[in-house]
């Protein structure tokens with residue numbers, strides 16, 4: 354906690370358990386010393402979404418005296434994405450060959466679009482309007498797969514370490530390319546160049562090597578490519594299925610990592626024959642949290658959401674109000690480090 358503001362921290366489940374004691378100090382900061390056994394009437398209610406809102410409900414109640422008011426995960430993701438796409442000027446961008454291009458979205462032409470949220474698993478949501486959406490697909494091969502398999506294969510201790518390894522690696526050492534199969538040439542008749550991956554990790558079959566014989570960097574790179582490629586491909590096929598021209602990728606897996614975005618972009622480009630582009634969101638990891646926060650307004654508790662907008666924009670009265678005003682006003686909320694400054698005063 355800093356002053357009357359709330360600092361945002363993102364913790365993995367195991368980290369949350371480890372810092373239970375520190376977390377309990379927050380209770381003092383937020384609500385004064387109520388003790389562990391604060392009477393129900395005095396407890397604070399905080400919006401929360403995702404599996405954690407269910408899983409950590411008891412922990413928050415016991416250690417913090419806070420009731421987690423659960424907001425549906427998909428609604429939160431959609432509300433968060435819609436809000437950002439309307440309110441933040443530099444929110445959506447394409448990423449190709451190392452070049453980041455911000456895309457200005459015409460608010461009247463935002464819907465329909467496909468929202469692909471890559472967290473532990475992947476959800477694909479067709480968004481047709483404010484609070485109008487359908488989860489049309491998903492895949493269990495997502496961020497958790499990259500982190501989990503990566504941990505086992507490379508013995509990495511942190512996600513950032515695994516990402517860094519992937520940055521240094523060369524996937525061609527382990528992936529079987531079309532050229533490896535076709536004697537150095539591509540298979541142009543069916544549109545495959547010699548450098549297209551024919552089979553992720555396929556070289557390991559015939560190389561007679563043990564895991565230890567591969568550089569962890571190369572393993573991490575192949576893994577990241579395999580997973581990002583697969584997500585890009587499934588996303589595009591779903592966009593095609595519903596005739597959606599825009600695909601926005603969010604979720605904490607992406608983390609603005611260049612190679613991840615590049616691979617997803619290449620996959621969408623490849624499968625769409627260059628007709629579709631992957632779009633990334635600047636605040637990709639916080640869609641759900643932001644959407645849950647926005648639900649204060651939906652519930653008629655306009656104070657908090659309005660307070661947020663009023664404190665950080667001089668004009669906007671509603672987060673869902675007219676786009677141009679929001680676009681110019683909330684622009685200043687985005688700091689240089691990419692954070693949206695957000696202060697919430699919890700009232701008794």
Ligand SMILES: Nc1ncnc2c1ncn2[C@@H]1O[C@H](COP(=O)(O)OP(=O)(O)O)[C@@H](O)[C@H]1O
Pocket residue numbers: 365403471472473474495496497498499500512513604605606607608638
């Ligand atoms: N520092 C990190 N620690 C752990 N996972 C991270 C980290 N940064 C990015 N990730 C990725 O984010 C994924 C979880 O994304 P998140 O959106 O938080 O999902 P969930 O909703 O399942 O909690 C992880 O599986 C991992 O791929």
Ligand SMILES: CC(C)(COP(=O)(O)O)[C@@H](O)C(=O)NCCC(=O)O
Pocket residue numbers: 403404471472473474475476490491492493
């Ligand atoms: C169950 C989930 C919605 C949970 O979201 P997450 O915590 O992974 O962000 C997500 O993991 C998911 O959509 N998994 C893919 C399930 C499937 O469609 O096969």
